[in-house]
Amino acid sequence: MDRESSRCSAPKYLSGHCGGTTRVGVLIGGVAAGACLMISVVMMCCFIRRRSHLRTRNRTRRRLCEATGISIPIYPYEEMEKATMNFSDKRRLGTGAYGTVYSGKLPNDEWVAIKRMIHRSDTDNIEQVMNEIKLLSSVSHQNLVRLLGCSIENGEQILVFEFMPNGTLSQHLQRERGNGLAWPVRLTIATETAQAIAYLHSAINPPIYHRDIKSSNILLDYNYKSKVADFGLSRLGMVESSHISTAPQGTPGYLDPQYHQTFHLSDKSDVYSFGVVLVEIITALKAVDFSRPQNDVNLASLAVDRIGKGCLDKIIDPFLMPRQDDWTFSSLHKVAELAFRCLAFHSDMRPSMVEVAAELEQIRLSKYVSLGGNLKASSETSSCSSSSDISEKPLNLMVKKFELDGRGIYDSVNSLDSEKDRSPNSVEDSWLSEESSPSSNSLLGHVIQ
Template sequence: MICVVLICCFARKKSSSRTKHNMKRLFSDASGINIPIYTYKEIEKATNGFSEKQRLGTGAFGTVYAGKLHTNSWVAIKRIKHRDTDCIEQVVNEIKLISSVSHPNLVRLLGCSMENGEQILVYEFMPNGTLCQHLQRERGDGLPWPVRLTIATETAQAIAHLHSAIDPPIYHRDIKSSNILLDYNFKSKVADFGLSRLGKTETSHISTAPQGTPGYLDPQYHQNFHLSDKSDVYSFGVVLIEIITALKVIDFSRPPNEANLASIATDRISKGRLDEIIDPFLNPSSNDPWTLSSIHNVAELAFRCLAFHRDMRPTMMEVAMELEQIKLSRWELGEEINCEGASLEASPCSSSSNLSEQPLSKGINKNGGVQNRNGLFML
């Protein structure tokens, strides 16, 4: 009996070792890009067995957990759902593509694990949560306009990079304010790019059902399921309106014809009534002509992004360049854009979400634990 147990344990260990070896071979053979490959046990240990106490949130692509690996620094561990287990080499190549993309405003992939039929991605941890949380006052008291404009500009540059500097281009498919994460200095980084390629999807950019989040979906994509770079442009236009208004993208507590934020915005902008929906926190009526002028300029840009016909929308490169010009126009007035006035919750203990679409009131505490409303849970 003891011999049988020992043989089983040896076989399991050998199988695990062979799996890890094969994974390393697949990663090294494809294009020479190497990222750390963790065992399932290492991931399980880092998350305390995928403990609910360490869960940061759950979204369209999977569940995210806080964890510490060998570096003893916090990372975000995403456990992908709807995994494609039929073609492991294709999945590895997709992960390699994501890991090869480098831009200061894209969340970095730090490693992965693909044992036991799992697809687990390890990302850098972003301590200041999501743009959505700050706009909805779930974190802090609000962001001043210069900070919002900088976040918008950085985000546009990141998406433009995915569209223009990558071959083949990467279409995000799920641009939204909860996928825009903020670091210690409120520098923005786009999350979840490339993840739509990891599931059981077609090899082309034609999908059999709309992908994305209600309120952000390109209306043409919703009709014909054809994906293009202009689908991301539309979604980003909605984010720009969020930044200006701090209103929810879909809110059924509003009148039926105003439940959709994009509909409200296009109506008000076309009628010259934008001021009615500007976030009062921005105080646009104050003696600051640049703030009001730049808000209107961003709104006009968003209006073009929200055009029904995608041919009428600008490219993300054009959007990024225009936002940069709007941001730089403040220097003409002798002013400097900075984060003064933002609710700087830079410590990890204030973070309530990371890489997730449904943020929770949880975060990482500097003393080494996950925190929620009930107190501190040591890891």
């Protein structure tokens, strides 16, 4: 019986052991199956999410194409986050009324400027993005900032531009970057900027009115070449009319006072704003500064008063004074006279931007004429590092003749012969500097037909 009992008990022991092994095997198999299922679910979610993002980008691309007629690269929002270190303050380049601009590095190691629009409750936000995309995609000029793409998903509106490593003209004039710009560099920047605006006014049909020309919207590339930026407020003009009617928008200190009074926007509104920029370039003073005496808060009024009284020397940037030679002294006063005419209260008394660009180029070229026609760079060098690498070769726009919308050939330099000795027009002192109310009409409805 003992032998039979042992025979019977052995299978029971072995049976229990085998049962435990089976349970462990089943458990491991269940875990593996569960893991496979989870992986499958995660992969499926990733696939669905990727498909969703792809559909969103395709919808965005179609929407942009339908609205603007232009197809531009669409960047994933995650790529924008990664490029800017999750929109870190360390990458922030500046903040304006409609958005914040960050420096960003794309996966291909290209540095770009990423403009993240500010969230607003109305529809103006997306319309301004569409407006800027429409305008920047329809123009091509070496002195206009290039739009590289956009990202419109996750409730965000983001524009991607070429990167301008040397900041804005305003930052250099206010000594926020560098130690100051030499006069030849400032004059070159002014000339290039004027050429870009002249292109918008005269080489585009219908013309484009920028509406926000200011020193902080003039960017500088690696070689301090001027690039006009921020087309969020820009409008298409009408070739059959001298102006369009719209509620004034712009930056206090740069806003055309006649436009503010009459709501009539024209190319001469940009001329006025550029006149303020010219005065900034000469004086390195802010367009609006409440630390100045009450009558001098507005730079345009201050400049008109001093230039009109022949007291320009009292407001010239002290940085330029020790560096004045005969040509610098003469060209400073010529640019001041031009600024004076740009700031005329009545728009009909202001020159066109084509005339302004031509006159600035003629002033620039006069330096080489005074050197006996030698086009090599002057031995004069800037004491600041930010100016040392600037090429002073004559620009092409004014040396060559160029067509303007088939309306004939404009010889920029020769056309100035009759303007050369003209004295400044009188300028009225009235000025409205309060911030204008926003337009009740959407930009998209006017710009995108």
